[in-house]
Structure formats: structure tokens, C-alpha cells
Amino acid sequence: MSESISFSMAFIFTFFMAGLTGYYVGSYFLGWELVPSLLLALGFTICTLLMETTLFMIRQAKKGTLKKQNKFYHPKTENIASSEKKKKS
Numbered sequence: 001m002s003e004s005i006s007f008s009m010a011f012i013f014t015f016f017m018a019g020l021t022g023y024y025v026g027s028y029f030l031g032w033e034l035v036p037s038l039l040l041a042l043g044f045t046i047c048t049l050l051m052e053t054t055l056f057m058i059r060q061a062k063k064g065t066l067k068k069q070n071k072f073y074h075p076k077t078e079n080i081a082s083s084e085k086k087k088k089s
Contacts, residue, residue, distance in 0.1 A: 011052060018048035 022044030026037030 014048055014052060015045055018044040 019041045022041030023037050025044075026032040026040035027034075030037075030040075032040070
């Protein structure tokens with residue numbers, strides 16, 4: 001449960017920071033007016049959405065692969081389970 005909360009808070013914070021970064025880059029570094037700066041912020045947010053979605057899909061695929069390899073998969077004991085497997089071999 002706490003892993004899900006941590007992941008979702010990082011997700012929300014990333015979107016917030018992408019919007020702010022896009023706005024400030026357009027406004028202060030490029031010297032644009034309000035509307036173009038907001039459009040750049042929207043572009044930054046959309047790119048962040050695509051990146052976060054891709055990373056989430058990779059993460060879920062990795063979890064699924066690990067679950068298939070190890071019936072007793074738990075994210076916090078992942079390294080322990082794999083080291084025990086190596087010892088038995």
C-alpha cells in the first residue's frame with residue numbers, strides 16, 4: 001500500500017513540476033508572453049505523461065516477469081528471494 005502511495009505522489013509531483021518548468025522556461029528564458037508559455041507548459045506535461053506511462057508499463061511488465069519466475073514475489077524481498085535461489089543452485 002505505501003509503495004502505491006509513494007508512486008502516486010511522485011507521479012503527481014512530476015506533473016506539477018513539468019507544468020511549472022514549461023511555464024518558466026517559456027516566460028523567463030525564452031521571453032514569451034502568457035499564452036505561448038502556457039502552451040509550452042502543456043507540451044511539457046504531455047511529454048511527461050507519455051514518459052511516465054511508458055515507465056509504468058515497463059515497471060508492470062518487469063513485475064509480471066518476476067512473479068512468473070518466483071511464486072513468492074514481494075517487492076521488498078526481491079533481492080532476498082533471488083539470492084536464496086542462487087544459494088540453492
